[in-house]
Amino acid sequence: MRAMSHVHDHAAQLAEAEQRCEKAGESFTPLRRRVLELLMDQPGPTKAYDLLPMIDASRQTKPPTVYRALDFLVRMGLAHRIESLNAFVACDIGACARSTIFLICEQCGAAEEFDAGHALVDLSEAASRGGFAIRRTMIEASGLCAACQSA
Numbered sequence: 299m300r301a302m303s304h305v306h307d308h309a310a311q312l313a314e315a316e317q318r319c320e321k322a323g324e325s326f327t328p329l330r331r332r333v334l335e336l337l338m339d340q341p342g343p344t345k346a347y348d349l350l351p352m353i354d355a356s357r358q359t360k361p362p363t364v365y366r367a368l369d370f371l372v373r374m375g376l377a378h379r380i381e382s383l384n385a386f387v388a389c390d391i392g393a394c395a396r397s398t399i400f401l402i403c404e405q406c407g408a409a410e411e412f413d414a415g416h417a418l419v420d421l422s423e424a425a426s427r428g429g430f431a432i433r434r435t436m437i438e439a440s441g442l443c444a445a446c447q448s449a
Contacts, residue, residue: 308338311388315376324374329359333367334388337377342407343385380409382438387411397435403443410443 315334319326336352337344346364353359368386371377377386380400387409397414418435425432 308335311338315374318374318376322374324370327367329353329363330367330370333364334371334376337371337386337388340387343380343383343387343402343409345383345385378411378436380438381436382440397432397437399437399439401443402438402440403446404440405442405446408443 312331312334315331316326319330332353333349336349346361346368349364350359350361353364368377368379371388372379372386375389377388378398378400379386380402383402389411397418399412399414399417401410401412403409414435414437418437421435422432
């Protein structure tokens, strides 16, 4: 299973993030940028507390500050929170506004992101019939990646 954070060029991803924030009238602060860079550098989902020592030891960044940056990145579609792991990943397929499916390896911790695309058509149609408007859906599936199965 590939590590999602290393798929795209970091510079292009950061430029896209900056443009997205500017277009939304939001500030892409140095801390928000640094947290996104760290997420892109990680081989898999990362917990907020694991990011703390990587940010900048001289700044003594507090956990609430990191959580606010992560919440911002998730809100802007630049990162995802994987609920089952209480961890975060940089968005692998661009600024996501669509539905996402994560395949999470229980052994090595790798996570692969897919655009759910047509996989959720039935759910969307059923929700619409009930008067519910889905804005975003994320499905998490856990199991073993190909590398861990063959090991």
